[in-house]
Amino acid sequence: MSKQSIAVIGLGPAALFFAAFVDTSKYQVTIYEKKKQGARKFLVAGKGGFNLTHSEPLDEFITRYTPQEFLIPALQHFSNADLRSWLKEIGLPTIIGSSRRVYPEDHIKPIEVLSTLLDVIQKRGVEINYEQEWLGWSDSHTLLFQNDQEVQADKVVFALGGGSWKVTGSDGSWREPFEAQGVNTLPFQASNCAYTVDWDKSFIQQNTGEPLKNCTYSAGGQTQKGETVITEKGIEGNAVYALSPDLRAALEKDGSARLEIDFKPTWSKKKVMDVMQNSRLTKMTDILKKDLRLSKVQINLLKGITSKEEFLSKKHMAHLIKIYPLTVTGQALLDEAISTVGGVALDAVKDNFELKALPKHYCIGEMLDYDAPTGGYLLQSCFSMGAYLAHRFNKE
Structure with a gap:
């Protein structure tokens, strides 16, 4: 039986974890990243200490999000404790700091974390295409990239990030093509900011x-x-x-x-x-x-x-x-914020992150409209959404 194709747009934390857990014996997964290097905001977050998650009990952890209900299944499926266990399995042991935040062990640099994650997904047969900027949909409803390249996929997973730190590629420019397809989005606003x-x-x-x-x-x-x-x-x-x-x-x-x-x-x-x-x-x-x-x-x-x-x-x-x-x-100015709210409205997606207006199209990560404080919560939510969506795909 031939594999179904999945196109993942964007190579940030949510996409990395989706690709790490989706069943590649069932799906052929291709990631499209517009920059020469993926997960640049992920690396920027590692400056001054790479805070991956927080170690508090899950029932407390969940309450840190606004709103929180839509994230509960994902966080319960792949919790902060699950993250630490899995990272250890792939050679990335973590430590708990005095603030109860979780970091890679002292000798492990952010670029090593990213390199290990990329190695994991590429060994699973996931293909990554860099310098491929997604522009929207063609008239025939295929995915449209620069140079008029079109891609047809059975499923599409968007992990395009929010609207801050434009230098990393997270500029929120994707809102316009989403709105053109009838997807309800909200203007970006600064969060975790001065x-x-x-x-x-x-x-x-x-x-x-x-x-x-x-x-x-x-x-x-x-x-x-x-x-x-x-x-x-x-x-x-x-x-x-x-x-x-x-x-x-x-x-x-x-x-x-x-x-x-x-x-x-x-x-x-x-x-x-x-x-x-x-x-x-x-x-x-x-x-x-x-x-x-x-x-x-x-x-x-x-x-x-x-x-x-x-x-x-x-x-x-x-x-x-x-x-x-x-x-x-x-x-502070939007681009100076650590993260943003706004983007895809939560009422525009189903409980499996599928867009109601676009069947077989899914959105995960910071491009959804929710607040997550600093301390590892934003990264954990992206990790959990990626792993949870993969789990839902694997059950189909």
Whole structure:
């Protein structure tokens, strides 16, 4: 019996894992990648530490996505624990860092991870064609590439990525041909990105590049622990990245968003007040620095929104230390974002990621409209969708 043909458009994490798990005795798989090298965004993610996934229990892991329901079958089929086991099988052992994030063992570089994955799929008979840019569909509904090349396939899997980091090939230009075929797509928006704050000039001069450590951050009823950094334009870091859905929703609705920071999250407001009241120090700055152990940037933030009278009020300062209000005025540029939301609307795909408007055409990875925070969650969702779609194909 002859094999069915599968054309995979794009060579990123989702495509790699689809190709690694699809039954190549049943399907002839060909990947088309528009760049000279695939998975360039995958490699960029490896700079400064290649965070592949997170080690938390799966029931907690699932809750990190917005929305999460459409991903549950894929994550349950190929979990973060399954990923670590499989990577070890193919010679890529992993370690868990202090933050519970998962990385390749210290001696393994990102390019080695990619090379190993490519070796796995090529040994399975998967063909990869580089410098093949997909342009849409021909009049006869075949896949159309540059130079008027047409490709006919029994099934088509799109793994074209989102709309950030255009230099890697992830530019979102695919939305137009999808819309022309009646597929509902949404404009791309930045996620996991820096946020703008209208800092005072003197504050910027003193504090740009300073970290805010050991705080919690709240927006829209959600609270995140983590570290941020003061930038010339605003604030960035994993804690605000994780609040992207809530900050973005408020910005869309009101034009600004309220971000609350707790400078002493392990202390109650009463304890903060008691320490200040019982201090033997006379100057408020000394109390904040020595008794409460606030950092220079935290003290500068408090000074920046208080009058002299308010700054000397222990009651007022205790309140601000526990609930420091920060007004977020906007987001970083789309191409500066770590990831994006938007793309193919989730109501445009079935539970097996098949496009409702285009039978036998499937979409996986960041091109779907969902939020995943930093910490390995976006990569894991791509890995899981690829492995799960392969599993669904293999059962047919």
